[in-house]
Amino acid sequence: MSPPPGPLDDVSFASVLVAARAGDQWAAEVLFVDLQPRLLRFLRSVEPRAADDLAGEVWLGIAQGLSTFEGDLTGFRAWVFTIARRRLADHRRTAGRRATDPVDPHEHFRLQPDPATIDGARADTATAVIGRLSAQEAVDLISSSLPPDQAEVLLLRVVGDLDVAHVAEVLDRTPNWVRVTQHRALRKLAEKFSGNVDDSVMTDPPQAI
Amino acid sequence: MTDPILPDDLANGLVDGTADISSLPTEFRGVAEVFAAAHQPASGAELAGMAAVVQQFTAAVTTSPAAADAGATTSGVIAMFGTRITKRAAIIVGATVLFAGTAAAAAGGVLPTPFSSSERHSTPTVSLESSSSEATESSKSSLEESTSSTETSVENEGLDDSTSTSFPERDFGLCTAWSNGTTKNTDNPTFSSLATEASVAGKSVDDYCLDVVSAHDANGDHGDDTATSNSTGNSTSNSADDNGGKNGGGHGADDTASSVSTPASVSNPSNSAPGASAPDTSVDDGSGKGQNGKGKGGSDSSTSSSNP
Numbered sequence: 001m002s003p004p005p006g007p008l009d010d011v012s013f014a015s016v017l018v019a020a021r022a023g024d025q026w027a028a029e030v031l032f033v034d035l036q037p038r039l040l041r042f043l044r045s046v047e048p049r050a051a052d053d054l055a056g057e058v059w060l061g062i063a064q065g066l067s068t069f070e071g072d073l074t075g076f077r078a079w080v081f082t083i084a085r086r087r088l089a090d091h092r093r094t095a096g097r098r099a100t101d102p103v104d105p106h107e108h109f110r111l112q113p114d115p116a117t118i119d120g121a122r123a124d125t126a127t128a129v130i131g132r133l134s135a136q137e138a139v140d141l142i143s144s145s146l147p148p149d150q151a152e153v154l155l156l157r158v159v160g161d162l163d164v165a166h167v168a169e170v171l172d173r174t175p176n177w178v179r180v181t182q183h184r185a186l187r188k189l190a191e192k193f194s195g196n197v198d199d200s201v202m203t204d205p206p207q208a209i
Numbered sequence: 210m211t212d213p214i215l216p217d218d219l220a221n222g223l224v225d226g227t228a229d230i231s232s233l234p235t236e237f238r239g240v241a242e243v244f245a246a247a248h249q250p251a252s253g254a255e256l257a258g259m260a261a262v263v264q265q266f267t268a269a270v271t272t273s274p275a276a277a278d279a280g281a282t283t284s285g286v287i288a289m290f291g292t293r294i295t296k297r298a299a300i301i302v303g304a305t306v307l308f309a310g311t312a313a314a315a316a317g318g319v320l321p322t323p324f325s326s327s328e329r330h331s332t333p334t335v336s337l338e339s340s341s342s343e344a345t346e347s348s349k350s351s352l353e354e355s356t357s358s359t360e361t362s363v364e365n366e367g368l369d370d371s372t373s374t375s376f377p378e379r380d381f382g383l384c385t386a387w388s389n390g391t392t393k394n395t396d397n398p399t400f401s402s403l404a405t406e407a408s409v410a411g412k413s414v415d416d417y418c419l420d421v422v423s424a425h426d427a428n429g430d431h432g433d434d435t436a437t438s439n440s441t442g443n444s445t446s447n448s449a450d451d452n453g454g455k456n457g458g459g460h461g462a463d464d465t466a467s468s469v470s471t472p473a474s475v476s477n478p479s480n481s482a483p484g485a486s487a488p489d490t491s492v493d494d495g496s497g498k499g500q501n502g503k504g505k506g507g508s509d510s511s512t513s514s515s516n517p
Contacts, residue, residue, distance in 0.1 A: 028266045032262060037256070063265075157224040190239070
């Protein structure tokens with residue numbers, strides 16, 4: 001079996017999945033090129049110090065469960081991010097048991113940016129700063145500007161390229177909850193990045209269902 | 210004031226990075242640019258280590274094919290439930306044996322009471338069963354070795370109970386030595402107390418020792434009779450099974466030592482079954498506790514293993 005000519009899509013995914021299950025190296029490379037950047041961007045935004053190790057564990061989980069997966073490309077990505085979230089939860093649970101966990105001060109402050117920096121960045125967002133953002137910087141900006149649940153919804157939507165239904169599946173929520181949370185997140189980002197959003201909108205968001 | 214949910218096409222265009230920024234509302238243009246940056250193609254750093262990951266991935270896939278994976282999962286589930294069933298069965302059996310033994314003992318009225326004199330009479334029966342159940346030469350020899358000390362204690366009890374004007378047990382030994390001695394010297398410090406006792410009784414040492422030995426023989430016969438009546442009484446009341454179940458918990462050593470006072474009971478093969486139940490009970494109890502602890506660990510591991 002030969003590799004598909006273009007990037008991974010729903011048409012070529014079926015053949016790639018069959019080849020990957022058979023242990024073909026090219027199929028594994030196609031899956032890696034499609035998924036590894038998404039995984040790293042997602043994991044580095046939420047757990048930058050352990051992202052690479054977690055990604056390796058996710059690939060091991062993919063290999064172990066590949067024979068049992070059934071679905072299309074979007075479903076496959078959702079399944080992969082489900083594994084990633086579980087590995088992330090395991091990692092945090094394990095790290096939480098450790099009484100002392102040294103933290104690099106520079107990294108700590110990078111994870112929790114100074115609000116003044118955020119405000120300064122907001123003023124320049126619409127002009128030149130955003131245009132120079134790398135993919136990881138953009139993802140980090142999204143993650144650091146939102147509450148965890150809103151950030152996770154947007155990261156799964158943007159980085160994971162998942163639709164609302166699959167995000168709801170990954171997060172074990174209802175699609176309506178995902179839509180409402182996504183709405184809040186977009187409004188909050190719009191306020192931060194442009195400063196033109198009416199404050200009353202942000203102070204009275206729609207209630208989650 | 211509530212804000213309507215963003216239209217799906219607007220939200221999808223934003224998060225997909227496909228929206229035309231110039232056509233978006235001004236407040237969302239910055240968001241769209243951030244999302245577009247997040248959609249940039251993979252960099253070389255993000256794809257670093259692909260060869261190693263792909264090699265490990267293919268190796269893991271080939272070593273865990275579908276059938277083997279499914280089989281391992283199925284067998285793991287079966288093993289897990291099998292272990293749980295075994296543990297539960299062991300716990301149930303152990304609890305049942307304990308409960309039944311206690312209930313039978315209670316029905317027989319032979320539950321041990323630490324301040325009751327009946328315990329002393331019930332112990333020979335239990336030890337009879339445990340000793341006869343083994344019926345090995347080694348156990349017999351060990352039991353016979355413990356007979357001497359036990360008989361002494363039983364005889365002491367018999368003397369104390371039967372003779373209100375009994376002679377000191379010490380005098381019996383001294384009289385035995387006096388009678389068997391070649392030189393009977395009352396100046397010997399060893400026999401000074403014996404001479405004193407004899408003088409107090411107004412007798413010679415020889416006459417005093419005759420009384421002591423005869424009294425001791427009489428008490429010794431009475432003690433044997435008592436032991437025989439004890440074993441007979443127990444067997445007649447047929448509480449042997451109950452005693453075995455009851456006393457297996459904590460009186461094993463004492464009961465075995467006391468039982469040897471009746472030699473016939475040592476070789477009695479009829480009471481083997483109840484005696485065997487006592488150690489079985491203790492073994493089941495111990496294993497039940499241990500497996501109960503393992504059961505908790507098993508449930509935890511099963512929970513964690515369910516994650517892919």
